Amino acid sequence: MSDGQAAGRSIRLLVADDEHLIRGALCALLGLEPDIEVVADVDNGLAAIERAIETRPDVCLLDLEMPGADGVEAATRILATVATRVIIVTRHSRPGVLRRALAARVAGFVPKSTPADELANVIRDVAAGRRYIDQEIAATALTAERCPLTDRELDALRISQSTRSVQEIADHLHLAPGTVRNHLSSAMTKLDAASRHEAAEIAWQQGWI
Amino acid sequence: MSDGQAAGRSIRLLVADDEHLIRGALCALLGLEPDIEVVADVDNGLAAIERAIETRPDVCLLDLEMPGADGVEAATRILATVATRVIIVTRHSRPGVLRRALAARVAGFVPKSTPADELANVIRDVAAGRRYIDQEIAATALTAERCPLTDRELDALRISQSTRSVQEIADHLHLAPGTVRNHLSSAMTKLDAASRHEAAEIAWQQGWI
């Protein structure tokens, strides 16, 4: 596979973003570029996977925040099946997500604050086989320290996001309530949080859960 | 003021959105419409106010979520100075914000899920002096019951957003801790929340604080 577009052939692009306004604008704008052709546009992650398999685009432009499957998950499943390249576009770049994305063999990672004409260049770069990671995001990702939490602490935090009482968390994990409180307390200390909710929030921001 | 654009004159538009990618795309796309001319584009609320005063556009398209001044605040200050019309674009439409927006004499209110070509029509409608409120948002705003919280409950919730302990809230309000807990408890009951944080979150979602 690899470079399917020699000079003269246009880049076949799939666009996935759940906001119609933005997706429509992107499609229209990128479609104007002489060397880019939008072959599919969808509004959720699952549809992105399906259409990518159908249309086999050269490049997939995926929003990170989407219903169905988020950008990284969609990327993983697309790349497992189709010979294509993926660019993730994101609004808030939680450090740690970049790590996940790179692990998923994503070729590009840009924030939505990127100017539109620059995005076209990123698409060309990626289609040509290069990688493009936004400077800013890369810097914060490097600065971001590694996750200091243990497995159990992460488990407890993850469940505490969707649950109200410690007892419920304990039930899920088959642990005594005191143990759960202990893990949560430990996580709170490490993250300098005042409550388990805040700790979970921080861990989420960092992309650890 | 009012209808500055008889047939033949193009609609002069200001676009404010903090995400370059989207703003760029919007400007380019709307600029393609024969009867729309983008005369200014900015990335924050304060700049929107300045440029609106300078360029006196027919219509201002403002993102609700912006640094500096949010869409409604910018709209208020623009409309106090310039004879123009404002359309607010939003991602998550908290009910209650619509109320604020209408009170600020905003002429249009649309979600980002609006297709791009429809947005152009909304701009034309608004420029012609009509109003356009998205059906969906209007419906949820009407469905949304009036705020059941009392003044003190709102005070307590507001402060609890930025503060950690009940004691601090009590200090701010010059009340006994027990009193604050009481107000918060009352609010929690009314909003069916399990913690003051959740109650504050709900009140915020509803646009009450």
Place this chain on the structure above:
DNA sequence: GGCCAACCGTGACAAATGTCATGGGCATAC
């Protein structure tokens, strides 16, 4: 006037939450 409802402020009480000290298991280092 008396009655009623709503809001505010307060402290006593019960439940939940977070902290701490302890012990077991399992690696790696000496």
Place this chain on the structure above:
DNA sequence: GTATGCCCATGACATTTGTCACGGTTGGCC
């Protein structure tokens, strides 16, 4: 082998949080 360090699990303890019952004030209504 022993020692050290880390993670896990647990129960006892103190603090924080939410609930409840009470009294005071205000304003509308008969």
